[in-house]
Amino acid sequence: MSEAATLPEFKPSDYKTDLKPVWCAGCGDFGVLTGLYRALTELQVKPWETVVVSGIGCSSRLPGYVDTFGVNSLHGRALPLAAGVKVARPDLTVIAVGGDGDGLAIGGNHFLHAARRNLDVSYILMDNEIYGLTKGQAAPTTPAGDKTKSTHYGNPEPAVDPCELAISVGATWVGRAFSGDLKGTVELMVKALRHKGFAFLNVMSPCVTWRGDDQFKSLKAKQRQLPENHDASSRAAALVYTRESEIVTTGVLFDVSEPTLLDRLATVKVNALAGKPQSTVADIIKSFQPSF
Numbered sequence: 329m330s331e332a333a334t335l336p337e338f339k340p341s342d343y344k345t346d347l348k349p350v351w352c353a354g355c356g357d358f359g360v361l362t363g364l365y366r367a368l369t370e371l372q373v374k375p376w377e378t379v380v381v382s383g384i385g386c387s388s389r390l391p392g393y394v395d396t397f398g399v400n401s402l403h404g405r406a407l408p409l410a411a412g413v414k415v416a417r418p419d420l421t422v423i424a425v426g427g428d429g430d431g432l433a434i435g436g437n438h439f440l441h442a443a444r445r446n447l448d449v450s451y452i453l454m455d456n457e458i459y460g461l462t463k464g465q466a467a468p469t470t471p472a473g474d475k476t477k478s479t480h481y482g483n484p485e486p487a488v489d490p491c492e493l494a495i496s497v498g499a500t501w502v503g504r505a506f507s508g509d510l511k512g513t514v515e516l517m518v519k520a521l522r523h524k525g526f527a528f529l530n531v532m533s534p535c536v537t538w539r540g541d542d543q544f545k546s547l548k549a550k551q552r553q554l555p556e557n558h559d560a561s562s563r564a565a566a567l568v569y570t571r572e573s574e575i576v577t578t579g580v581l582f583d584v585s586e587p588t589l590l591d592r593l594a595t596v597k598v599n600a601l602a603g604k605p606q607s608t609v610a611d612i613i614k615s616f617q618p619s620f
């Protein structure tokens with residue numbers, strides 16, 4: 329009998345741990361967590377073949393609430409950790425999660441390299457346009473001019489659009505969601521998880537404590553679905569829906585198929601072994617070692 333035939337069907341509650349989220353009542357990250365339970369259920373992902381990794385922040389607590397393998401690591405280091413897991417165990421489903429400060433400030437360089445390498449992981453960013461855990465300082469996604477705990481007279485820096493960045497540096501799947509739109513968030517998570525390569529999902533996820541209730545209301549009012557005729561294979565067409573201010577367009581902005589980092593490494597292995605039929609990778613490594 330096949331394994332599939334013997335396994336019970338997973339329900340969203342099967343992906344829940346006993347830990348109760350410590351997020352503020354009304355935090356947008358609840359929508360992301362519920363969305364992830366549903367997306368994992370839709371894909372019938374096996375918990376023991378799945379790893380959810382994060383950095384540090386309110387949003388980075390999420391792996392503790394998902395009953396798969398998981399690591400709540402160091403600030404900004406979700407993606408290097410994800411890379412290590414994926415390279416060591418390509419068979420696992422690897423999901424990186426965290427906040428905009430974690431992923432774009434301290435972790436910004438890792439974001440760039442994970443995207444350009446087309447690392448086969450899904451990266452779900454909970455974008456609240458603020459540092460939540462450390463009590464409301466401006467983040468790279470905080471709009472210019474906004475007053476925060478660290479920008480009393482208005483943010484002097486222009487904001488980064490995470491989707492624009494991801495598209496520009498080589499991510500092969502880029503989507504934008506709003507955590508207040510659960511159905512849309514689940515659909516996008518399912519697509520991101522199905523993608524082979526670096527799938528980046530920017531979820532606008534309100535921080536009710538440091539950005540106020542207004543952030544939820546204004547995102548809801550600004551949300552628009554991508555037009556049905558959008559050409560997601562075109563980088564130029566995808567970039568049209570970035571750097572928006574009066575609207576927030578949700579959907580799959582960009583979706584192309586490219587070799588992943590592991591595909592490219594497989595080619596390197598073939599090249600290294602070419603003409604040396606008896607050699608193993610260990611033999612080749614040995615040939616580089618000094619002989620004294």
Ligand SMILES: Cc1ncc(C[n+]2csc(CCOP(=O)(O)OP(=O)(O)O)c2C)c(N)n1
Nearest residue numbers: 384385386387403427428429430459460461
């Ligand atoms: C190396 C290091 N630098 C700074 C911090 C302090 N710190 C913890 S979380 C955080 C930012 C949190 O913001 P974000 O990543 O956007 O997540 P959120 O809390 O908003 O979900 C910072 C600066 C830290 N823990 N480690």
Ligand code: SF4
Nearest residue numbers: 352355386460535536
């Ligand atoms: S401080 Fe903001 S991001 Fe952190 S749990 Fe509260 S509402 Fe969520």
